[in-house]
Amino acid sequence: MSNEFSKSYVQTFIAREEFRRQSNKVLHGHPSPGHWKPLDEPVEYLLDERSGYAMRSEFDVNLYVGTPFCIKTKPARCGFCLFPSEDYEGNSGVEDYIAYLQKEFEMYKPFYGSDHLASIYFGGGTPNLYHPEHYGQIMEFVDQLYGGVPADIEKTLEGIPQLFNEAKLRAISEAGFNRVSMGVQQLNDDLIKYSGRRQTRKQVFDAVDLCHKYNLANSMDLIYGWPEQTVENMLTDLKDAISAGVNHLTHYELNVAGRSDFATPKKRALLPTIETNIEMYQIAGDFLRSQGFEQVTVYDWSRKADTAEDIRKGSYDYEHSMHDFVEQEDGKVQRTKQVCGIGYAAVNFHPNGLDADDRSWIYMNQTSLKNYCQDLDDGKFPVGRGFMYNHQDVKLAWIFQSMQTMAINHVNYEQIFQESLISAYEEVWNELANRKWIVISDVDIQFIGNGQYYIPMLQSLIASIRLEEIRNAKKLTVKDIPVVVEATA
Ligand SMILES: C[S@@+](CC[C@H](N)C(=O)[O-])C[C@H]1O[C@@H](n2cnc3c(N)ncnc32)[C@H](O)[C@@H]1O
Ligand code: SF4
Known part of the structure; x- marks a missing residue:
């Protein structure tokens, strides 16, 4: 090698x-989904095989539950987003989706039921688009699959600020969630307009206040390298987010790619240069450190805290769990950790073993809602593409994840x-x-x-x-x- x-x-x-734009900051992992292919064997086969490994060393599992829907924007997909999503067309589509989700949860019962839940993350798409009664309903599916949801683990729900109203945050808290991750991107009311979102800074701060009221740890996603953003704009956003009392900040560099509006020549012309992005990265880091934040990954920052409760609020178990997916004790490998994904576009990462001839894989559910539902109607696991790791890939995946930290x-x-x-x-x-x-x-x-x-x-x-x-x-x-x-x- x-x-x-x-x-x-x-x-x-x-x-x-x-001197090219850096990518891969958000959709990271080795190898990226661009290299995955349709699996030509039934998923049941892989799951059976995984159960064999699980009997050798029980797995700690980080569960991801996917949501497809997003509010339509002009430009589409908030102008910058590279994640799969489907337009929200009303509550009946949501109710139909939840029924499919339940079906998929039930299909995993023979395979995942005896795993230990280490954290739960409801991501998307826009999971805070559900009505208040839906949060408890979906959490109940998790409860039934795993025979209970441990009270003390991290349970995060992701969403956009303008949809976190009081009735929802109360329901989210009552459903057992203890952490909210808010995709804010920009706090400046003019700059956010490039995304086509109807989002105001007031809505963001109201949502953060409600998280405090319901004792929900809160994390805010901000993006630097945004069209027409200056170093001053960036610092104002960071300062205001900190003053609002966020426990954790994710400060992504804008990833410009694909058919997003931000990748068109007209918008590219408005982006800060690479040199400015590097400057932004360094200045943001110095500022966050000076404000008592600790850098945990290339783009994650936790507020330093004294009490166990505040330390918990600043931490982020789900995202962090895979940065070291091998548990070791006294120099000996104990077991690997896994990601199980259920729902639209959810990813399953099963590093089953670490010997040269052990078999590990990753796969992603369908990224078209139509195909997702069709597979479930046909009684099939709704898996789209995946990748089988050889031993070298497992090593690279481990190095890749460590590098995030x-x-x-x-x-x-x-x-x-x-x-x-x-x-x-x-x-x-x-x-x-x-x-x-x-x-x-x-x-x-x-x-x-x-x-x-x-x-x-x-x-x-x-x-x-x-x-x-x-x-x-x-x-x-x-x-x-x-x-x-x-x-x-
Ligand atoms: C996929 S979104 C889902 C959450 C929610 N719908 C939202 O918009 O916040 C999760 C986060 O990914 C980040 N993200 C998405 N596309 C990105 C891009 N092109 N560059 C940088 N970050 C991006 C955003 O910060 C966003 O908050
Ligand atoms: S940024 Fe969030 S709300 Fe916008 S399209 Fe992507 S997932 Fe949906």
């Missing part, structure tokens, strides 16, 4: 990518994968150290300075040779990989 990353390969890669623990890597991370990517580390983008200690490789900003590019670099191989490979099927764990059902 190390021989493949020659000095000139690394230097050429960085020289080519350094801006430090890779090379001692842990060596214990898990029985090889040296330092020598496997020697030329990469040499180049990054020369650029003062990393420092290597006895324990970890820490990303510093602009090395942090460039983490998405560096994740792509580390995966690049394997990705080329994947691009060239024929469609990967379950049959292509030898079965090593016997199915249990």
Whole structure:
């Protein structure tokens, strides 16, 4: 592996990518969904096999429940959004969807029922578009699948500020949620207009106040690198969000891609330059640190706190859980953690084992609501595309996730994968150290300075040779990989 990353390969890669817009900040993981293919075996087969692994080491599971709907905007999809979603056409479509969701929950009963729930995340789309009575109803599906929902785990519901009214937040809290993640993007009433959203700063602050009233931990998503945004606008937003008392901030760099309105030449012309984005990243970081926030990932910031309750509110178990999906104790691997996804466009990530011949995979539910419902009508799991990991992919997925936290623990890597991370990517580390983008200690490789900003590019670099191989490979099927764990059902 190390021989493949020659000095000139690394230097050429960085020289080519350094001044391009960084991507992958939001839709991250190795390999990205662009590399996934339809699975040609029934999902039941994979789930049976997973049950075999689960019997060897019980899984801690982070459950994601997907919602398809979003309020229509002009431009479409808030102008910038790269996530799958469907237009909200009224409550009857929502009620139909909930009935399908229930069906899918029931299908997983034989496979997921004995897992331990570690956190729950209702994402989308716009999950706070439901009526108050729906939150408890969907939480009940979770309860039935897992035979109860532990009281003390994190349960997050995501949504847009203008839909978090008092009746809903009361219902959300009564349904057992203890955390709200609000997609605000911009607090400036003029700049938010580029998204076509009818959202005002007043609505944002009212929603945050209601979260406090119902004792819901709250997190706010803000985006930098937005059309016509200046460093001053960005700092004003951060300052105001902090004054409102948010427990956690997600500060994403705008990801510009695909057919979004922001990717059109007219809007691109309004975007800050890459140099300004780098400046924004550094200035925002300095400011947030000065205000008592601690950086947890390339873009996540938690308010430092003294009491256990406030520490809990600033933390974010669901998002953080996969940054280290291998539990270790006294240097020994205990077990892997998993993501189980149910609902439209939900992702299942099953790193089942860490030996060279263990089988792991990731797959995503249908991203067209029509296909999602059709599959369930046909009695099938509504899975669209997925990816089977080879051993190298599991290692890359682990490195990729660690990099999100801006430090890779090379001692842990060596214990898990029985090889040296330092020598496997020697030329990469040499180049990054020369650029003062990393420092290597006895324990970890820490990303510093602009090395942090460039983490998405560096994740792509580390995966690049394997990705080329994947691009060239024929469609990967379950049959292509030898079965090593016997199915249990
Ligand atoms: C998929 S949205 C779902 C939540 C909710 N519908 C909303 O809009 O806030 C989750 C978050 O992803 C982020 N996001 C979506 N598209 C993005 C992009 N192109 N660049 C940066 N962040 C993006 C936004 O900050 C958003 O709050
Ligand atoms: S940003 Fe949120 S509300 Fe807008 S289209 Fe994406 S998921 Fe929907």
